[in-house]
Amino acid sequence: MKHTRKILSLLLALMLACSLTIVSAGAETVELPRNETLYFAGQQWGSINGWNPLSDDMNNAMGITQDAGGARTIMYETLYMYNMLDGSLTPLIADGDFVWNDAHTEITVKIKPAAKWSDGTPITAQDVAYTFETNVKLGNAKGNGYKPYVESVTAVDDSTVLIKAMLTDAGVAVNPLQLVCFLEECYVVQKAWIQTLEARCSNDTTAMKNDAAEDVVWSGPYTKYFANDQKVVLIRDDNYWGQDASMWGSLPVPKYIAHVIYADNAAGQSALKAGEVDVCQEFIANVQDLWLKDGLPISTYLNEAPYGICVNMPTAWFNLDIPVLQNASVRKAIAMAVDYDAINQNAMTGQSPTFADVPRSCMNPTAGEQATFDHDAVKDLQWVGNDIEGAKALLEAAGIVDSDGDGWREFNGEKITLNSCCPNGWTDWMAAMEIVAAAGKSIGIEITTEFPEWSVYQTIVTATTQTDYDIFMMWTDSATPAQPWGRIRMMMSSEFIGVEGNWSGNWGHYSNARIDEIIKAIPTTTDATELKNLYTEAVQIYLTDVPSFSLMYRPNKFHAVNESVWTNFPDSTDGRNIPPTDCTDGYGIAALYALELVNP
Amino acid sequence: MKGYRKYFGKKILWLVITFIAALLLNFTLPRMMPGDPVAAMTAKQAQGLSEASAVKAIYDNYAREFGTNKPITQQFFTYVVNLMHGDMGTSFSQYPRKVSNIIGNAIGWTLALQFPAIIIGWLIGNLLGALAAYIRKGFDKVLMPITLFLSSIPAFGMAVMLLVVFAINLKVAPISGGYGFDMLPNFSWNFVVSVIQHYQLPFWSIVLVSIGGQAVGMRSMSIYELNADYVKYARFLGIKDRRVVGYVFRNAMLPQVTGLALSIGTMVGGALVAEIIFSYPGLGTTIYQGITMADYPLISGTTLIITVMVLIATFVLDIIYGFIDPRVKAAQFD
Numbered sequence: 001m002k003h004t005r006k007i008l009s010l011l012l013a014l015m016l017a018c019s020l021t022i023v024s025a026g027a028e029t030v031e032l033p034r035n036e037t038l039y040f041a042g043q044q045w046g047s048i049n050g051w052n053p054l055s056d057d058m059n060n061a062m063g064i065t066q067d068a069g070g071a072r073t074i075m076y077e078t079l080y081m082y083n084m085l086d087g088s089l090t091p092l093i094a095d096g097d098f099v100w101n102d103a104h105t106e107i108t109v110k111i112k113p114a115a116k117w118s119d120g121t122p123i124t125a126q127d128v129a130y131t132f133e134t135n136v137k138l139g140n141a142k143g144n145g146y147k148p149y150v151e152s153v154t155a156v157d158d159s160t161v162l163i164k165a166m167l168t169d170a171g172v173a174v175n176p177l178q179l180v181c182f183l184e185e186c187y188v189v190q191k192a193w194i195q196t197l198e199a200r201c202s203n204d205t206t207a208m209k210n211d212a213a214e215d216v217v218w219s220g221p222y223t224k225y226f227a228n229d230q231k232v233v234l235i236r237d238d239n240y241w242g243q244d245a246s247m248w249g250s251l252p253v254p255k256y257i258a259h260v261i262y263a264d265n266a267a268g269q270s271a272l273k274a275g276e277v278d279v280c281q282e283f284i285a286n287v288q289d290l291w292l293k294d295g296l297p298i299s300t301y302l303n304e305a306p307y308g309i310c311v312n313m314p315t316a317w318f319n320l321d322i323p324v325l326q327n328a329s330v331r332k333a334i335a336m337a338v339d340y341d342a343i344n345q346n347a348m349t350g351q352s353p354t355f356a357d358v359p360r361s362c363m364n365p366t367a368g369e370q371a372t373f374d375h376d377a378v379k380d381l382q383w384v385g386n387d388i389e390g391a392k393a394l395l396e397a398a399g400i401v402d403s404d405g406d407g408w409r410e411f412n413g414e415k416i417t418l419n420s421c422c423p424n425g426w427t428d429w430m431a432a433m434e435i436v437a438a439a440g441k442s443i444g445i446e447i448t449t450e451f452p453e454w455s456v457y458q459t460i461v462t463a464t465t466q467t468d469y470d471i472f473m474m475w476t477d478s479a480t481p482a483q484p485w486g487r488i489r490m491m492m493s494s495e496f497i498g499v500e501g502n503w504s505g506n507w508g509h510y511s512n513a514r515i516d517e518i519i520k521a522i523p524t525t526t527d528a529t530e531l532k533n534l535y536t537e538a539v540q541i542y543l544t545d546v547p548s549f550s551l552m553y554r555p556n557k558f559h560a561v562n563e564s565v566w567t568n569f570p571d572s573t574d575g576r577n578i579p580p581t582d583c584t585d586g587y588g589i590a591a592l593y594a595l596e597l598v599n600p
Numbered sequence: 601m602k603g604y605r606k607y608f609g610k611k612i613l614w615l616v617i618t619f620i621a622a623l624l625l626n627f628t629l630p631r632m633m634p635g636d637p638v639a640a641m642t643a644k645q646a647q648g649l650s651e652a653s654a655v656k657a658i659y660d661n662y663a664r665e666f667g668t669n670k671p672i673t674q675q676f677f678t679y680v681v682n683l684m685h686g687d688m689g690t691s692f693s694q695y696p697r698k699v700s701n702i703i704g705n706a707i708g709w710t711l712a713l714q715f716p717a718i719i720i721g722w723l724i725g726n727l728l729g730a731l732a733a734y735i736r737k738g739f740d741k742v743l744m745p746i747t748l749f750l751s752s753i754p755a756f757g758m759a760v761m762l763l764v765v766f767a768i769n770l771k772v773a774p775i776s777g778g779y780g781f782d783m784l785p786n787f788s789w790n791f792v793v794s795v796i797q798h799y800q801l802p803f804w805s806i807v808l809v810s811i812g813g814q815a816v817g818m819r820s821m822s823i824y825e826l827n828a829d830y831v832k833y834a835r836f837l838g839i840k841d842r843r844v845v846g847y848v849f850r851n852a853m854l855p856q857v858t859g860l861a862l863s864i865g866t867m868v869g870g871a872l873v874a875e876i877i878f879s880y881p882g883l884g885t886t887i888y889q890g891i892t893m894a895d896y897p898l899i900s901g902t903t904l905i906i907t908v909m910v911l912i913a914t915f916v917l918d919i920i921y922g923f924i925d926p927r928v929k930a931a932q933f934d
Contacts, residue, residue: 030790032782039781046889047705049697056658057695139661144654206665210696226784229705230777230881233784260781263879267776270768276781455635455894458643501639501659 032233034565035597038254041268042281042558043582044261047229050212051075053187054134054194056141057209062232062259062584063224066142068181068480069311069556070579070586074234074257075220076187079109079128079161083587084311084479084556085579087368089184090587092247093123093219095159098183104526105173109183111159114244117190117217118237125155130191138205142186149178175523177482184481184586193217221252221592233258252592254566272298275564281582283428283558286349290560297563301580302572305350308559309580311364311479313550314429315491316420316436317508319470320547324411324418325508328545329398330445332383333391334471335549337439340385343551347431352552356384361539362491363484365553372484373535381543391443402444409444417446418470423454429473432551436471447471462502465509474507478556485522488538492547493519510547557581568596611918615911622907623683627676630899637692637894638662666692679900688904689897693889699901702886707905709778710882713799713874714867717806722860724807725814730849732815733822743815751812759805759877766801773801776879802874810863814856821852854925858917865913866906 065072132153135143165173201207225235363369440447490505559580581588688699875884890898
């Protein structure tokens with residue numbers, strides 16, 4: 001017994017020592033001072049793989065996120081910063097506004113004289129050009145994504161970049177809107193470092209993409225400091241060029257940017273409540289309870305519902321490969337019967353504008369997008385939802401009736417049975433799909449819910465054809481310079497039909513020659529009236545044919561802040577026009593320069 | 601000695617056969633799940649990409665790299681050959697990280713959490729069970745309902761209860777993580793204290809649940825043994841009570857030792873709940889992530905670890921049995 005006790009205590013001590021040794025690998029600093037560190041949640045999931053801005057596989061959300069809705073410019077920088085509030089582009093590496101040529105086929109961008117790399121060398125037009133060439137050569141997401149629109153990026157001289165659009169046979173740019181996105185979405189990477197990488201990897205494209213880039217040269221205000229499976233920390237680069245008067249005029253306030261890697265939303269939100277997180281990019285049900293009931297110093301961009309800037313619409317798509325759903329009356333009847341207010345209350349806990357406030361279209365609720373089409377012209381096509389009688393009348397008129405008296409309607413002599421699907425665990429979507437199913441029941445169409453795992457769901461939804469899911473949810477594009485055109489294309493363009501592994505849109509396989517023409521015409525239309533007519537017609541087609549129907553409006557980035565340590569976060573009433581993009585994305589990074597300590 | 605050699609030879613042979621069968625299952629079963637992990641990887645890059653051909657190019661690139669476009673038999677042989685070189689493959693969900701690197705970073709945490717928790721839970725549980733059987737009366741009446749209650753709480757229930765009571769309401773324990781949210785790993789007293797603080801809740805959530813099960817089992821076994829004929833006979837002979845009790849518990853212990861060995865073998869899988877609820881680093885979350893993302897190499901890698909540990913545990917058990925129970929040793933020689 002004595003022996004056993006000895007052995008056991010030895011074992012226990014050994015285990016503890018082991019665990020300490022394991023976690024101690026790579027130790028540098030002891031603690032991050034709380035009043036010098038800005039903590040995040042909801043951006044980084046899982047551990048990072050490295051810092052390579054040319055790779056799509058670094059899983060390094062804080063360091064590398066190139067998104068047309070606003071690239072994350074903490075460590076790497078873009079030419080411009082997008083502001084979703086007004087659609088404006090603010091120069092970052094670029095000097096002043098970009099200039100189109102008269103034919104609208106070329107953009108000229110100047111580089112700021114003050115812009116420098118972390119090694120002190122100036123950022124040049126050659127860096128911009130070489131980054132684009134490398135992206136295309138590597139076949140990464142940015143290279144493949146922009147190849148169809150950007151013919152070339154060249155350096156006219158050290159500080160002048162010329163971006164030429166890919167032209168159609170008619171000699172016009174394939175899509176000028178995408179050229180603008182290019183300016184605010186794609187990082188500029190140092191040419192000299194790319195060449196070092198090429199040499200190290202013997203020009204092997206896979207090796208280049210998989211390189212962790214520990215020696216990378218950056219241009220942003222922060223750089224890598226620490227990363228393991230539990231957290232990732234960036235440290236301010238006090239030599240950052242942006243403190244020049246021609247840019248920010250100062251350094252960002254927090255010395256450290258830290259993101260603890262939480263297992264799930266619940267863990268991140270517990271930490272937010274405990275004051276361990278300052279900025280939380282997670283959907284928080286009944287977010288207002290945090291300050292109204294719990295009295296916590298937590299706030300959102302808007303002080304009242306919907307609390308955030310909603311810029312996209314999670315949407316239910318009808319599978320048009322299913323015969324009964326090829327009938328527009330059935331589609332519209334289901335859409336009319338759905339109780340959208342209940343979805344807003346249950347799935348979004350009121351954090352979405354209602355469809356009475358912002359009637360449905362292909363546009364998000366921002367003023368800019370709402371102004372693109374004629375609201376009166378589509379008024380008669382609108383529906384508010386929960387219109388059971390209207391939906392029933394529409395079905396009756398279309399001859400979709402319950403002829404055998406069992407309470408369910410038939411189509412071609414057979415009872416209509418549909419399913420409504422979304423990925424398991426996506427609780428807000430699941431709540432919405434339950435309400436869609438309930439709507440079906442109320443108009444005599446049997447709809448059952450199915451919630452497969454995401455890995456299964458996405459394989460089926462993106463397949464060339466599928467008959468597994470009848471009504472299913474997917475997202476739509478958020479605000480970018482290419483919107484609302486990009487979203488209309490996503491919702492209705494027939495170019496995505498028959499594509500294997502289709503992540504681009506039109507998952508219900510809707511086809512309409514006229515909408516294809518409109519989608520083609522919008523990017524090259526410069527006349528404002530004509531553009532408005534095209535957008536209006538697109539909305540008319542969408543509301544008439546109902547290939548899909550949006551269930552709610554939603555922010556691209558959730559933005560809840562705890563002001564127990566830091567304050568002066570962007571607020572809708574402060575007049576600063578800084579978007580609520582978590583102090584990191586697009587022009588939202590301006591917030592980092594204005595933060596103040598609650599207790600200095 | 602010859603008997604031993606024959607016995608262990610046979611055991612090892614079966615061990616190898618089981619291992620090969622398990623390897624085959626480890627490889628094929630994850631791949632029979634519906635869903636396409638390459639599509640999931642593509643999805644991460646494709647969001648925001650509007651060009652269908654660009655998405656297709658990304659997909660093809662990954663499919664080629666992972667060889668998922670090749671026949672499954674060819675994939676299996678590649679897997680086995682790589683495994684012989686200590687290469688468990690590249691993770692789908694954490695590409696381009698190696699599975700061995702992911703497991704290597706996580707397993708230390710899991711072992712450090714699970715191993716002491718299982719041992720201590722087992723010791724306390726058995727001690728309480730044995731005492732309940734021996735003392736009976738008041739002790740048993742109080743202890744039995746408590747242990748029954750503990751053993752009937754599912755592991756996640758216990759973890760959530762501890763989290764809500766001690767971390768969220770009483771605020772005496774940290775909510776999540778393996779160490780302080782504001783700390784970086786280092787050799788300092790503060791850091792050690794932080795690790796120990798974060799260790800408490802996940803540790804006790806495992807210990808409390810296992811105490812219940814062990815105590816109930818040990819109590820029943822002990823009561824059975826206490827009423828056995830040999831005990832009565834020993835008492836008639838006037839052998840000291842202490843000595844008799846020693847025999848009794850040695851016999852009652854046998855099934856409990858089996859349970860211990862198996863729970864040590866399966867501890868990697870058992871770590872899942874506590875680790876997820878407390879956002880505690882370790883293999884549990886890794887397995888969970890692997891399964892939800894249909895990450896075949898990661899699932900195969902982690903299940904392989906579990907398989908090997910169970911095989912080793914049962915093998916060691918066979919040896920230990922011989923020492924604890926002479927009857928088994930006798931059987932081994934037959």
